[in-house]
Amino acid sequence: MNVLMISFDRHLFDSTSDVYARFVEYARVFETLDVLVYTKKSHAFTPFSIAPNVHIYPTNSRSPLFYIPDALYLARTLHRKNYDVVSVQDGSETGLAGWLIAKRYALPLHMQDHADVFDPAFARESFSNTVRVCMAHLLFPRASGIRVVSERSKSHILSAHPRLASRISLLPVFTDIASFISTPPAFSLREQYPEYGKIVVMASRFVPQKDIPAALDIFERVLVTHPDAGLLLIGEGPEHKTISRILAEKGIEKSVRILPWQKDIISYYKGADVFMLTSQYESYCRTLVEAVACGLPVVSTDVGVASTLHSSGAPVLLADTKNPEDFAAQVSAILSGERDTAHTTEALAVITKMIGTNEKEYAHMFADGLRRACATTAI
Numbered sequence: 001m002n003v004l005m006i007s008f009d010r011h012l013f014d015s016t017s018d019v020y021a022r023f024v025e026y027a028r029v030f031e032t033l034d035v036l037v038y039t040k041k042s043h044a045f046t047p048f049s050i051a052p053n054v055h056i057y058p059t060n061s062r063s064p065l066f067y068i069p070d071a072l073y074l075a076r077t078l079h080r081k082n083y084d085v086v087s088v089q090d091g092s093e094t095g096l097a098g099w100l101i102a103k104r105y106a107l108p109l110h111m112q113d114h115a116d117v118f119d120p121a122f123a124r125e126s127f128s129n130t131v132r133v134c135m136a137h138l139l140f141p142r143a144s145g146i147r148v149v150s151e152r153s154k155s156h157i158l159s160a161h162p163r164l165a166s167r168i169s170l171l172p173v174f175t176d177i178a179s180f181i182s183t184p185p186a187f188s189l190r191e192q193y194p195e196y197g198k199i200v201v202m203a204s205r206f207v208p209q210k211d212i213p214a215a216l217d218i219f220e221r222v223l224v225t226h227p228d229a230g231l232l233l234i235g236e237g238p239e240h241k242t243i244s245r246i247l248a249e250k251g252i253e254k255s256v257r258i259l260p261w262q263k264d265i266i267s268y269y270k271g272a273d274v275f276m277l278t279s280q281y282e283s284y285c286r287t288l289v290e291a292v293a294c295g296l297p298v299v300s301t302d303v304g305v306a307s308t309l310h311s312s313g314a315p316v317l318l319a320d321t322k323n324p325e326d327f328a329a330q331v332s333a334i335l336s337g338e339r340d341t342a343h344t345t346e347a348l349a350v351i352t353k354m355i356g357t358n359e360k361e362y363a364h365m366f367a368d369g370l371r372r373a374c375a376t377t378a379i
Contacts, residue, residue, distance in 0.1 A: 001370060001374070002083045002084050003032065004083045005034070007037050007088075007094060008093075010039060010043070010045075013045050022359055023054055024051060025362070026363050029367040032053050034057065034078055034083075035055070035056050036057050036097075038064070038093070038094070046058070068096055072097060075097075084108075085109075085110055085370050085374050086101050086108070086109050087111075087370060087373075090113065090117070090136075092132035092136055095140075109373070113140075113146065113147070114283050116156060116281055116303075118133065118156035122281050124280075125280065125281075140164060141163070144167065144374070146164060146169070147170075149172045149283050149284040150282075150308070151307075152305075154170060167376060169369045169372065171369060172354050173286050174356075174362040175290060176358075177289065180294050181348075185267040186267045187264075189270075192271075193232075195254075197226070197228035198230070199230050199232060200219065200231045200273065200331065200335075201234065201268050202235075202278075204277070206235050206236060210278065210279050214278045214324065216231075216246050216256070218331065219256070220252055222335070225336075230257065231276075232272070233256060233259065234259045234262055240258070269296045273334065274296065274298070274335060275288075275299075276298075276331060277299075277300035277303070277306070278327075279300075279301055282304030282305075284304045284305050288304065289305060289348075289351055297316075297317075299316075299317045299327065299330045299334065301319065302320075308351070309351075312347035313346050313347050314348070315344065
């Protein structure tokens with residue numbers, strides 16, 4: 001099968017990333033895979049090949065306004081390869097380019113939903129997201145196949161477009177669960193932060209979606225019952241200054257550490273007492289699976305895969321940021337008690353069944369979704 005893919009994922013240009021490794025496996029299941037990646041000229045990326053049959057092409061656009069026309073231009077130069085299917089990362093920016101390409105060359109279109117675009121919280125976040133939702137309403141019905149990464153995302157799509165049920169396949173984001181379980185911590189988090197009696201960890205992008213201001217409000221309440229607790233905020237993003245300002249206003253700077261992304265996130269998961277997530281919406285949220293695999297209890301909003309883990313018996317408690325007192329009480333209860341991880345293995349088995357045990361199995365499952373799209377006629 002010859003595949004043309006359109007993506008935002010610039011981790012493809014990093015040979016040490018999980019995404020790069022996944023595409024190495026894709027080389028074994030596709031005859032040809034060409035990936036058009038939305039990038040700006042300032043990124044200075046150049047075309048390259050991950051394998052002899054997997055080629056990456058940056059759009060090198062002057063601005064995001066040119067992503068779609070630049071992708072269309074690249075597709076015209078590459079169409080001599082006679083693709084069997086077009087696969088896109090979302091139902092808006094990459095989706096529009098993919099639909100135009102698929103329509104021009106009479107190809108089936110495979111769409112993915114990595115944002116849970118029909119979650120009401122997604123549209124509320126910004127006007128641009130509202131536009132994306134409108135585009136998704138137009139484009140998803142035109143897809144021959146739709147890949148979702150959680151049951152929640154699937155249910156939201158079906159609520160909006162019930163006729164698409166036969167076209168939707170569930171394939172969560174791959175997580176090397178076995179590696180998270182077996183890898184020992186490289187250092188002691190307790191020794192690194194001896195000033196904290198208990199440690200809460202959050203690992204996320206600093207963006208409005210993650211609602212980190214709500215997390216700080218919740219943690220301030222946790223400090224009432226656990227004044228020696230510390231919160232490690234691991235990540236980067238445009239909300240960094242806002243977070244620092246809120247910490248100063250609340251006077252809890254000594255109880256919160258803002259850390260950049262950590263390559264050795266396992267040591268943080270395995271050294272902490274609880275993982276906290278306050279996202280307004282998530283399509284999947286791999287960090288929840290990673291934390292559970294490391295034996296770390298979680299208190300999370302009911303987003304992404306959280307309810308699946310919770311119902312499967314994982315130590316995942318569901319809470320609502322609109323009730324910060326209850327959210328804080330659940331975090332404090334974990335900090336005061338012992339970890340209950342009795343059913344973690346069963347819960348992780350549920351996720352493993354959906355994604356496979358390794359990258360090779362996952363690549364075949366992804367390819368099966370594309371084959372189903374090729375055999376389906378769009379509306």
